[in-house]
Amino acid sequence: MSATVSLQQLTDQLDQLEAQAAAAIAAAASAADLEELRVGLLGKKGKLSGVLGAMGKLPGEERPLVGQRANVLKEQVQGLLAERLAWVKSAALAERIAAESLDVTMPASTIPAGHRHPLISTIEEIVDIFAGLGYRVEEGPEIETDHYNFTALNIPPHHPARDMQDTFYLSEHELLRTHTSPVQIRHLENNPPPVRIVAPGRVYRRDAVDATHSPVFHQVEVLAIDEGLDFSHLRGTVTAFLQQFFGDLPVRFRASYFPFTEPSAEVDVQWRGRWLEVMGCGMVDPAVLEGLGIDPTRYSGFAAGLGVERFCMVRHGIDDIRRLFTSDLRFLEQF
Ligand code: DAH
Numbered sequence: 120m121s122a123t124v125s126l127q128q129l130t131d132q133l134d135q136l137e138a139q140a141a142a143a144i145a146a147a148a149s150a151a152d153l154e155e156l157r158v159g160l161l162g163k164k165g166k167l168s169g170v171l172g173a174m175g176k177l178p179g180e181e182r183p184l185v186g187q188r189a190n191v192l193k194e195q196v197q198g199l200l201a202e203r204l205a206w207v208k209s210a211a212l213a214e215r216i217a218a219e220s221l222d223v224t225m226p227a228s229t230i231p232a233g234h235r236h237p238l239i240s241t242i243e244e245i246v247d248i249f250a251g252l253g254y255r256v257e258e259g260p261e262i263e264t265d266h267y268n269f270t271a272l273n274i275p276p277h278h279p280a281r282d283m284q285d286t287f288y289l290s291e292h293e294l295l296r297t298h299t300s301p302v303q304i305r306h307l308e309n310n311p312p313p314v315r316i317v318a319p320g321r322v323y324r325r326d327a328v329d330a331t332h333s334p335v336f337h338q339v340e341v342l343a344i345d346e347g348l349d350f351s352h353l354r355g356t357v358t359a360f361l362q363q364f365f366g367d368l369p370v371r372f373r374a375s376y377f378p379f380t381e382p383s384a385e386v387d388v389q390w391r392g393r394w395l396e397v398m399g400c401g402m403v404d405p406a407v408l409e410g411l412g413i414d415p416t417r418y419s420g421f422a423a424g425l426g427v428e429r430f431c432m433v434r435h436g437i438d439d440i441r442r443l444f445t446s447d448l449r450f451l452e453q454f
């Protein structure tokens with residue numbers, strides 16, 4: 120180990136140290152790097168301490184020169200470290216802001232919007248057309264008594280329409296309504312003629328499930344009672360409605376029978392080369408009016424029951440009724 124050190128050597132070392140420190144600090148990329156440099160340069164066992172240790176070997180009058188130079192260097196290095204630390208921190212902040220900021224021009228992630236079920240929009244369309252003809256909307260309960268569902272509609276006990284085979288009975292006198300016709304009775308009980316109503320709703324029958332039958336389906340009931348109504352009003356109303364709903368599909372009235380209408384008819388529209396029944400209708404049977412205390416020599420009227428699923432299937436070209444009840448979004452999204 121060399122015992123002598125010259126002033127020149129130590130000043131050279133300090134010059135070198137200054138250059139090295141400036142370069143290393145300028146290249147430091149993080150606060151941790153800078154701390155490591157600080158310890159290596161200014162710490163107790165750092166490079167500057169090394170130079171100061173050697174200073175003791177200089178002649179006494181030369182020591183202050185080195186000491187002053189070393190102090191200046193120390194302050195310089197501290198300044199550079201602080202400056203670089205501030206720069207590193209602001210660079211890190213800028214990077215974080217860039218990474219975390221929102222790009223407001225990105226396409227939004229959306230919750231897909233739902234829409235009306237095709238059966239509901241069919242009901243709304245039917246009801247809208249009748250509303251335009253001056254009809255009011257009425258509703259009735261889905262759990263009915265045999266009185267409203269059958270007796271008051273001129274369907275006596277033991278009539279085959281009451282058969283256990285096709286009716287859901289809840290108790291001896293309660294059942295899931297098999298049609299919307301009971302709303303006629305409920306409305307007329309509380310509203311004297313003249314009356315014009317439509318009553319949409321669910322109805323239930325113990326049908327086997329196939330492409331054209333479902334145990335739950337929908338009807339819209341139509342009822343008009345006034346003085347002087349006859350079959351031409353029924354025919355005109357139904358025809359005007361069908362034309363508005365379907366456009367120019369061929370329509371035919373077929374003689375039929377319902378206990379609560381006389382005469383009665385079924386209405387078919389021609390679709391895909393065959394006749395498809397879309398409603399039953401007729402002139403309200405005088406016995407039904409009498410049962411409600413309405414004078415059938417003064418008032419007459421007509422009624423109809425529309426099969427909503429049929430209207431929906433024809434409108435949208437759907438061939439299987441089950442599609443309307445399975446909630447398959449791939450199917451429903453098409454409407
Ligand atoms: N209620 C009957 C059914 O569900 C349909 C019906 C026929 C309703 C004739 C009526 C009508 O209002 O006049 O089969």
